[in-house]
Amino acid sequence: MNSTHPGSLADRLQPLLLRVERPSRYLGGEWNSPDIPAESTSVVFAYPDVYEIGMSNLGLTILAEVVNDIEGASAERAYAPWLDMEAEMRREGIPLFSLETKRPVASADIFGISIPHELTFTNVLNLIDLAGLPLHASDRTSGPIVVGGGCGVTNPEPLAAFFDLFVLGEGEEVIGLLVEMVGRAKSQGWGRTRLLEEASRLRGVYRPDDYLPEYADDGTLKEMIPQSGAARKVTKNLVDLDDWLYPTHPLVPFCEAVHDRLNVELFRGCTRGCRFCQAGMTYRPVRERTAGEVVKLVDELAQSTGYDEVSLCSLSSTDYSRIVDVTSRVAQVCEHRRMIMSLPSLRMDAMSAELASRLDRGGRGGLTFAPEAGSQRLRLVINKPISEGDMVDAVMCAVRAGRRRIKLYFMIGLPTETDEDVAEISKLVFRLRDAVKAEKLTPPSFNVSVSTFVPKPHTPFQWCPQITGDEIRHRQDILKATLRARSMNLSWHDREMSTVEGLLARGDRRLGRMVENCWAAGGRFDSWSDHFDFERWMRAAADSGIDPGYYLYRQRRPDEVFPWDHLDFGVDKEFLQAELSRAMEATTTPDCRVAECSECGVCEGLSVQPVLKGSDS
Amino acid sequence: MCAADSPLRLRVQFTKQGQARYLSHSEYARTLMISARRAGLPLEYAGTNMSRMKVSLSPPLPIGVTSDCELVDFNLTSYVPAAEACDLLGKATPDGIAPAKCRLMGPEAKPVGKVIDTAVFTAAFPETVGGGELEDAVERFSEMSTLPYQRVQPRRTRTVDIRAGVHGLEVVGETEGRISLKMTVDDGIAGTIKPWEVVEVISGMAGIGREVWQQAEVNRTGLFSRRGDRLISPMDTGAGRSGAGRGARGVRY
Numbered sequence: 088m089n090s091t092h093p094g095s096l097a098d099r100l101q102p103l104l105l106r107v108e109r110p111s112r113y114l115g116g117e118w119n120s121p122d123i124p125a126e127s128t129s130v131v132f133a134y135p136d137v138y139e140i141g142m143s144n145l146g147l148t149i150l151a152e153v154v155n156d157i158e159g160a161s162a163e164r165a166y167a168p169w170l171d172m173e174a175e176m177r178r179e180g181i182p183l184f185s186l187e188t189k190r191p192v193a194s195a196d197i198f199g200i201s202i203p204h205e206l207t208f209t210n211v212l213n214l215i216d217l218a219g220l221p222l223h224a225s226d227r228t229s230g231p232i233v234v235g236g237g238c239g240v241t242n243p244e245p246l247a248a249f250f251d252l253f254v255l256g257e258g259e260e261v262i263g264l265l266v267e268m269v270g271r272a273k274s275q276g277w278g279r280t281r282l283l284e285e286a287s288r289l290r291g292v293y294r295p296d297d298y299l300p301e302y303a304d305d306g307t308l309k310e311m312i313p314q315s316g317a318a319r320k321v322t323k324n325l326v327d328l329d330d331w332l333y334p335t336h337p338l339v340p341f342c343e344a345v346h347d348r349l350n351v352e353l354f355r356g357c358t359r360g361c362r363f364c365q366a367g368m369t370y371r372p373v374r375e376r377t378a379g380e381v382v383k384l385v386d387e388l389a390q391s392t393g394y395d396e397v398s399l400c401s402l403s404s405t406d407y408s409r410i411v412d413v414t415s416r417v418a419q420v421c422e423h424r425r426m427i428m429s430l431p432s433l434r435m436d437a438m439s440a441e442l443a444s445r446l447d448r449g450g451r452g453g454l455t456f457a458p459e460a461g462s463q464r465l466r467l468v469i470n471k472p473i474s475e476g477d478m479v480d481a482v483m484c485a486v487r488a489g490r491r492r493i494k495l496y497f498m499i500g501l502p503t504e505t506d507e508d509v510a511e512i513s514k515l516v517f518r519l520r521d522a523v524k525a526e527k528l529t530p531p532s533f534n535v536s537v538s539t540f541v542p543k544p545h546t547p548f549q550w551c552p553q554i555t556g557d558e559i560r561h562r563q564d565i566l567k568a569t570l571r572a573r574s575m576n577l578s579w580h581d582r583e584m585s586t587v588e589g590l591l592a593r594g595d596r597r598l599g600r601m602v603e604n605c606w607a608a609g610g611r612f613d614s615w616s617d618h619f620d621f622e623r624w625m626r627a628a629a630d631s632g633i634d635p636g637y638y639l640y641r642q643r644r645p646d647e648v649f650p651w652d653h654l655d656f657g658v659d660k661e662f663l664q665a666e667l668s669r670a671m672e673a674t675t676t677p678d679c680r681v682a683e684c685s686e687c688g689v690c691e692g693l694s695v696q697p698v699l700k701g702s703d704s
Numbered sequence: 705m706c707a708a709d710s711p712l713r714l715r716v717q718f719t720k721q722g723q724a725r726y727l728s729h730s731e732y733a734r735t736l737m738i739s740a741r742r743a744g745l746p747l748e749y750a751g752t753n754m755s756r757m758k759v760s761l762s763p764p765l766p767i768g769v770t771s772d773c774e775l776v777d778f779n780l781t782s783y784v785p786a787a788e789a790c791d792l793l794g795k796a797t798p799d800g801i802a803p804a805k806c807r808l809m810g811p812e813a814k815p816v817g818k819v820i821d822t823a824v825f826t827a828a829f830p831e832t833v834g835g836g837e838l839e840d841a842v843e844r845f846s847e848m849s850t851l852p853y854q855r856v857q858p859r860r861t862r863t864v865d866i867r868a869g870v871h872g873l874e875v876v877g878e879t880e881g882r883i884s885l886k887m888t889v890d891d892g893i894a895g896t897i898k899p900w901e902v903v904e905v906i907s908g909m910a911g912i913g914r915e916v917w918q919q920a921e922v923n924r925t926g927l928f929s930r931r932g933d934r935l936i937s938p939m940d941t942g943a944g945r946s947g948a949g950r951g952a953r954g955v956r957y
């Protein structure tokens with residue numbers, strides 16, 4: 088354990104390690120761990136969940152490497168300590184520490200917290216508190232600046248009071264600028280206020296203090312009023328993947344991480360236009376990495392990590408314009424290095440199924456597809472128009488390749504959904520099974536996973552109500568009654584977790600008090616079903632004067648101002664509204680990679696273009 | 705490296721020190737497998753992925769215990785000189801884990817996990833513990849023919865005869881002002897007595913409090929197979945065609 092850095096808590100941590108579950112979570116020192124210079128502008132990146140989940144986060148891995156490549160800067164990591172470790176740390180008065188040098192996080196210059204989703208909000212607060220920092224940004228006069236980033240900042244408003252800054256969009260470039268600015272602030276003796284003011288002028292940096300919400304009498308948001316000359320909107324950052332060939336030395340944990348493999352991105356963004364999908368709207372436009380760079384990265388990273396599996400990851404990997412070429416070239420690397428390759432998100436058609444089966448010759452596990460909706464009508468509503476013929480082809484192809492398990496993801500509660508649409512999920516799965524039987528083949532087992540649709544900001548469905556807990560139960564009951572066969576397994580998401588997720592997803596700053604109350608009442612690890620406590624959330628809501636129904640079940644007016652409207656992820660609100668109208672008419676919008684531009688506003692607004700590498704090597 | 709005409713086994717003695725002592729057995733096994741891949745050894749697999757790598761490991765080491773002797777066999781598909789393998793592994797292992805010795809074993813050699821039945825541990829007590837009290841307890845322990853011990857495990861509690869599983873016990877001289885207990889115990893194919901169990905029992909007999917004996921630093925110094933009263937190291941046996949180590953040398957305990 089590295090205890091050479093001044094202020095290291097290593098010696099005090101040692102006795103704790105023998106008293107907690109999985110001490111390896113707190114060790115650091117994994118393969119490819121960087122050397123941390125004692126004197127540097129220091130960043131600690133924290134993930135609000137346990138180590139083995141946080142270690143699977145590609146974004147943090149990339150950002151840490153980017154910072155460590157900057158002369159005079161260093162990046163370390165911290166993860167949410169598990170409950171036993173938190174209790175030990177609080178008992179011994181040990182604050183949150185970085186894994187690399189075991190120094191207190193509070194001694195860093197920047198404390199960057201990744202916010203992956205809403206159910207980590209209480210853990211986010213816990214990280215700040217465990218670091219020994221005042222929870223509220225307004226109470227912090229010294230210590231690191233607390234910066235949030237990641238998928239959860241598409242609407243960070245419920246956490247606005249706790250953060251100094253948020254970074255919108257992709258952080259590779261802006262983190263360097265921020266680190267450089269903090270270094271300058273230290274050498275020139277800027278005060279905290281000046282630093283935050285200067286930082287808020289960086290592109291994609293949102294300082295919540297710069298915006299003041301004004302509410303109408305009916306409780307809706309009237310306006311987010313920019314303060315002291317702040318811009319009307321803060322626009323996200325995005326990067327060209329070929330300019331940022333990261334990660335180059337990913338850390339390899341001693342324990343198995345949830346995604347225990349090498350991850351290499353093929354592209355960012357997705358313009359398929361699924362109307363429920365927040366990532367599909369907020370990561371636009373599509374920017375592909377050159378096939379040659381992908382192959383080179385895989386080869387280098389295989390050597391530097393020792394992993395036996397590589398995942399070519401993206402929002403919909405088989406949409407990569409040179410997918411057949413890149414996979415066959417990566418397959419050669421894999422053959423040489425005794426690795427397997429996986430494509431994590433497959434389109435549901437024969438080509439994708441065939442490709443996936445060919446790549447994973449060992450047939451590890453089954454194949455996973457996401458039709459999302461049971462009826463063709465509803466698939467048109469959500470703009471995911473996979474035909475039943477394509478689904479049958481995909482399943483047949485998988486079965487012929489020897490797959491014994493097919494996992495299917497569906498959602499209930501989508502806008503316009505009826506009981507018949509729900510029942511169609513079961514009927515569809517039976518029809519897929521019967522299609523296999525008709526070919527005199529043994530049907531695979533079907534694992535059907537059903538989640539509840541949560542309307543998310545920056546999507547066409549941001550105006551729509553979420554279905555109530557009773558309605559979720561009713562629709563789950565339809566599936567339980569109809570999806571009964573020996574080879575079919577049904578699983579579903581906890582309806583109360585979906586309710587809290589929905590409440591926070593479209594929340595405003597008034598929810599900050601509720602999150603704080605829930606955390607203070609012991610809320611931790613809410614995304615772990617055995618630690619999630621719905622009653623605690625509802626008590627926190629009541630104590631904070633929050634009516635969850637107002638946020639969850641209300642159809643928003645078309646002209647309603649949303650708490651995230653001043654955060655510009657590129658897609659125009661008018662486009663989203665038009666997409667909602669098309670959804671109600673069950674009309675689809677094609678993918679701009681293969682059809683005309685549908686004028687979502689991203690390319691014009693951000694002065695960018697889709698980057699497809701179809702003809703590059 | 706050249707192709708082997710019959711399977712080869714690379715037997716490696718690793719040390720596990722420093723922060724590596726906090727790795728569980730499965731984490732340690734994974735660490736060795738990734739290290740072997742990073743080292744570029746010609747490893748043999750039973751299937752496609754790492755979990756099917758053909759390896760055999762010595763008995764698990766309790767979390768928190770360090771070791772001078774952790775043994776592992778890697779099956780190889782082609783010949784690599786033992787010294788070269790040792791060098792490659794030394795560059796591929798993380799801090800705290802290092803290869804101490806490597807040797808090639810013939811195909812007829814039994815996997816290391818199937819030959820070990822005995823381990824030697826030392827437990828260094830905090831400076832506050834004197835030798836006299838421990839020596840008396842060790843003498844009384846050695847005179848017993850049986851000693852029931854309640855082993856509490858997550859799913860069940862059972863009684864084991866701890867005396868029958870301890871084959872040697874002595875108080876060894878002071879190092880840096882600390883008295884150590886050296887124990888030779890069942891560990892492996894014939895059952896396991898954990899070093900902490902012996903420390904707990906002896907400390908109880910010596911009137912040393914839990915908060916004191918829990919600070920003892922335990923280290924595994926050797927792994928053996930027992931032949932009568934001789935301890936034979938798997939690093940010295942079963943070399944087969946590859947030559948080294950024929951004629952098992954034994955140490956008496």
Ligand code: SF4
Nearest residue numbers: 372679684685687690
């Ligand atoms: S503006 Fe047009 S081309 Fe650009 S991402 Fe949107 S739909 Fe595609």
